[in-house]
Amino acid sequence: FNILNEQYGFEIRYIEARLNEDTAMLSSGCNAVCAFVSDDVSKNVIDKLCDCGVRLIAMRCAGYNNVDVKYAEGKMPIVRVPAYSPYAVAEHAMAMLLTLNRRTHKAFLRTRDFNFSLNGLTGFDLHSKTVGVIGTGNIGSVFIDICRGFGMNVLAYDIKKANQKADYVDINTLFEKSDIISLHCPLNQSTYHMIDKRSISKMKKNAFIVNTSRGALIDSEDLLDALLNEKIGGACLDVYEEESELFYEDNSETIIKDSVLTRLIGLPNVIVTSHQGFLTREALSNIASTTLENISEFFMEGSLTNKIRYNSAKN
Numbered sequence: 148f149n150i151l152n153e154q155y156g157f158e159i160r161y162i163e164a165r166l167n168e169d170t171a172m173l174s175s176g177c178n179a180v181c182a183f184v185s186d187d188v189s190k191n192v193i194d195k196l197c198d199c200g201v202r203l204i205a206m207r208c209a210g211y212n213n214v215d216v217k218y219a220e221g222k223m224p225i226v227r228v229p230a231y232s233p234y235a236v237a238e239h240a241m242a243m244l245l246t247l248n249r250r251t252h253k254a255f256l257r258t259r260d261f262n263f264s265l266n267g268l269t270g271f272d273l274h275s276k277t278v279g280v281i282g283t284g285n286i287g288s289v290f291i292d293i294c295r296g297f298g299m300n301v302l303a304y305d306i307k308k309a310n311q312k313a314d315y316v317d318i319n320t321l322f323e324k325s326d327i328i329s330l331h332c333p334l335n336q337s338t339y340h341m342i343d344k345r346s347i348s349k350m351k352k353n354a355f356i357v358n359t360s361r362g363a364l365i366d367s368e369d370l371l372d373a374l375l376n377e378k379i380g381g382a383c384l385d386v387y388e389e390e391s392e393l394f395y396e397d398n399s400e401t402i403i404k405d406s407v408l409t410r411l412i413g414l415p416n417v418i419v420t421s422h423q424g425f426l427t428r429e430a431l432s433n434i435a436s437t438t439l440e441n442i443s444e445f446f447m448e449g450s451l452t453n454k455i456r457y458n459s460a461k462n
């Protein structure tokens with residue numbers, strides 16, 4: 148932000164605390180507030196920001212399930228960064244899949260201790276396996292291309308069939324036929340807990356689930372049960388439905404009370420990363436430039452190219 152801001156000259160105040168009802172007052176004297184996926188942009192927070200004189204909320208992310216878009220409509224515009232690097236997230240999804248399948252995270256720890264045993268490290272060829280991609284927008288489409296590069300068969304499901312090259316099937320066929328299922332759709336009322344015991348029951352035994360989208364697409368307790376019952380073969384989770392209190396912080400000295408998360412993390416066929424799919428230099432630079440441009444556009448020209456609109460929010 149600092150480097151790119153040289154051409155805009157905004158006065159930027161960085162506040163370490165997350166945005167919520169208690170911290171909203173810190174925006175006093177600011178014209179715009181820049182928030183992220185882990186911030187709380189609910190009704191009361193929006194009211195407090197309005198009271199502080201804030202005129203624009205600029206989300207420095209693509210997803211906006213943490214924003215009360217309906218309530219904000221007519222009160223304060225909210226902009227976002229619709230696309231900053233679909234490659235960053237799609238590549239992270241594949242990195243997680245490769246890691247869990249070939250157990251490279253375990254091999255790394257073993258060889259550091261001069262343990263060269265191969266026990267328990269057997270994976271499977273991705274080549275010729277069927278991957279089901281749910282959500283074929285920016286990120287899902289890049290993930291499809293990556294999977295095709297690995298020689299995988301790709302099935303796709305989306306409420307819009309916009310990717311001309313994708314092989315679309317209905318959601319149940321995707322659940323039934325996929326060896327790996329990767330989630331790339333937004334979180335909204337229609338996608339909340341789309342992976343639960345009902346959908347899991349339709350999946351192949353030992354299917355892998357990859358979630359780099361939003362935690363609440365998966366009912367975590369149902370996923371845990373399916374892993375414990377050996378119905379699901381593995382889960383790669385960059386997001387978790389109760390992540391907001393834990394992710395992005397060092398909790399290594401904290402007693403974690405969330406027993407679903409601790410049990411998931413304790414399983415050998417689960418890997419969890421801390422919502423880092425977006426974390427590449429290219430994505431960070433694009434996030435900063437689009438956010439600054441969004442703010443500049445609003446205050447200089449009064450236009451809102453990347454406004455989140457309630458009717459398109461489906462929240």
Ligand code: NAI
Binds near residue numbers: 230283
């Ligand atoms: P996008 O808007 O380009 O694509 C989303 C696709 O999901 C669209 O094609 C849409 O039609 C489809 N969709 C909507 N409702 C659906 C439903 N009920 N069933 C199936 N498909 C449905 O979004 P993009 O950029 O590809 O991002 C996807 C998601 O990835 C975001 O919503 C966000 O939650 C997540 N994300 C995660 C990041 C991370 O760091 N892990 C970073 C950026 C985004």
